[in-house]
Amino acid sequence: MKVRESGMPNEKMWAEFFEPEKILCIMELNHNVADVVEFGCGYGTFTIPVAKIVKGTVYAIDIEEEMIKRVAERANEEKLNNIKTLLRDFVNEGSGLEDRSVDYAMLFNILHAEKPEDLLKEAYRILKPGRKLGVIHWNCDPETPRGPPMTIRPRPEQCIKWAIESGFKFEDRHDLKPYHYGLVFSKPGKE
Ligand SMILES: C[S@@+](CC[C@H](N)C(=O)[O-])C[C@H]1O[C@@H](n2cnc3c(N)ncnc32)[C@H](O)[C@@H]1O
Numbered sequence: 001m002k003v004r005e006s007g008m009p010n011e012k013m014w015a016e017f018f019e020p021e022k023i024l025c026i027m028e029l030n031h032n033v034a035d036v037v038e039f040g041c042g043y044g045t046f047t048i049p050v051a052k053i054v055k056g057t058v059y060a061i062d063i064e065e066e067m068i069k070r071v072a073e074r075a076n077e078e079k080l081n082n083i084k085t086l087l088r089d090f091v092n093e094g095s096g097l098e099d100r101s102v103d104y105a106m107l108f109n110i111l112h113a114e115k116p117e118d119l120l121k122e123a124y125r126i127l128k129p130g131r132k133l134g135v136i137h138w139n140c141d142p143e144t145p146r147g148p149p150m151t152i153r154p155r156p157e158q159c160i161k162w163a164i165e166s167g168f169k170f171e172d173r174h175d176l177k178p179y180h181y182g183l184v185f186s187k188p189g190k191e
Pocket of ligand 1 (some may be wrong): 001002003006007008039040041042043044045046061062063064067088089090091092108109110
């Protein structure tokens with residue numbers, strides 16, 4: 001089941017809302033990170049730059065064939081061979097990844113899902129202990145040029161509460177100007 005209000009504007013417009021390299025750096029996605037999963041990769045706005053930074057595989061999951069094809073095409077153009085695209089419904093089928101198998105989980109612009117706790121629990125399951133989860137979302141400001149309706153747009157405090165209830169430890173909050181906030185969590189324990 002596609003997450004409500006998760007359709008995208010055109011690729012060029014979407015790209016204008018972010019400075020992906022800057023955001024990835026703030027969100028602790030650096031060259032020390034190995035395997036990454038992105039839940040709902042869209043056009044690959046973050047998938048492509050993150051694949052250039054990390055030392056492992058980037059699992060890019062999306063329910064839309066068009067999005068998966070676009071990410072594969074961009075990876076090919078940029079000669080990136082560490083992106084694994086997965087055409088998959090993570091709401092109904094989960095990520096399909098093994099327990100404790102990835103080093104970073106990206107939930108970018110997706111936690112307005114009907115059941116955000118289920119996504120967080122799935123991210124928790126597949127993360128290795130001690131590793132990070134990054135959440136970014138649109139600021140709770142009706143003036144932002146896009147973003148889910150205010151009635152379902154999660155506030156940072158709400159995301160923090162859901163994540164803690166799912167087992168995560170809250171680490172940091174960032175202002176990802178001009179339109180987003182970022183939250184970094186870790187999965188307690190050691191590998
Ligand atoms: C708002 S976009 C965010 C894309 C990307 N994370 C970004 O920030 O640029 C959400 C993406 O999640 C995908 N999506 C929605 N529901 C999904 C589901 N149940 N399983 C897999 N992908 C899903 C949509 O097709 C869309 O590409």
